[in-house]
Amino acid sequence: MRFKFIFEHRFEFRIAKMCQALNVSRSGYYAHMKRPESNRSKANRELLDTIKDIHTNSRRIYGSPQITKNLPPEKKASRGRVARLMRANGIRSKVVKKYRATTNSSHNLPVADNIVNQDFTTSKPNEKWLSDITYIATAEGWLYLAGVLDLHGRKLVGWAMDSRMKTELVCAALKQAIGRTGASKGLIVHSDRGVQYASKGYQKLLKKNEFVCSMSRKGNCYDNAPMESFWRKLKMEWLNDYTFRTRAEAKKAVFEYIELFYNRRRTHSSNNYVPPFLVGAEM
Known part of the structure; x- marks a missing residue:
């Protein structure tokens, strides 16, 4: 050394x-x-070059498990070997931070039972959806982002953005998800108890499509854990690299992450390291 x-x-x-x-x-x-360079040393050097390429192309997001799964056939190696080479060369994935809650659950509107109850397993698409709102800072002010996540494959099937956190925002995200997937009667749609999700407009949209409403227990973020996990990935893996002057700049970055990277390219351990977009074809 x-x-x-x-x-x-x-x-x-x-x-x-x-x-x-x-x-x-x-x-x-x-x-x-x-x-002369040993065969093992040469193999490690070539493997390290491949590791660096995968790590860079993932915007420094992937750790050793995902890099191992994304190695080309001619460079296959154990996770332990990949992890050792990464440690020795100072290559590490971005650390995910926690973010505070966004929606306001202090209201007198009716709330639904917690039907999902932290059971995030599914057997098919459009069986259980999770929904939530997050916020993005810009020099113009907050940009609010509503998302709808299909638990089967962890694909973000619907999303919408606005400068205001109104009922129309969550309705727009849900309508996009319905239009994209053709989801039908019986689908469970889970959210927190925020006023936007308890509103008459949102509940009317659920009933119109014969969806089943499920809501988290008050103050329990674990009831919506996969959705919270998506927000953390979005911010830590992508948005925290930027300082946005305008909401338009932030919208562009969100689109790139969701549609060009996350849904189509980002591998997930829960999907056996298959991107969400390919889950239907692979699982």
Whole structure:
């Protein structure tokens, strides 16, 4: 490892000084450099290049499990080996932070029972949807984003954005999801107890399509955990890299993440490392 350090920093520091500081001889260093590269060392070097490419293309999002699953056939390696190479070279995934709740559940409107009750398993698309609202900071003010997530495959099937957090926002996201999927009677649509989801307009839309309404217990974010997880991914993996001057800039970034990256390219452990868009074809 000391000889490797000297070689990698040979253009920054004098070799003699580095040998002295690391307590190795110059002759030992030069003898080491003349040795032919071992097959294992060469394989690790080539594997590391592939790891770096996958990590960069994922915008530094993927950790060792996802990188291992995305290795090409000719570069297949164990997760442990990938993790060791990543640690040794300072390659790590972005850390996901938690965000506070957005919707207001202090109202006198009727609320539905918690039918989902943290059972996030499904056997087919359009069986259980989760919905929620989050916020994005811009220099013009907040941009609110409503989303609808199909638990089967974790695909975001509907979403809408606006400068105001009104009932129309969540209705627009739900209408888009219905139009895209053709979901029918009996679908369970889960949300928190926010006033937008308890509103007459939203409830009327659910009843019109004969959907079953489910709501989280008050103050329990775990009842909507996969939806909360999606918001964290969106912000940590994508939006936190930007400072938005306008809401239009933020909308563009949200579109890129959802439609170009998340639904079509981002692999998920819950999908056996298949992107949401391909779940119907693969599972």
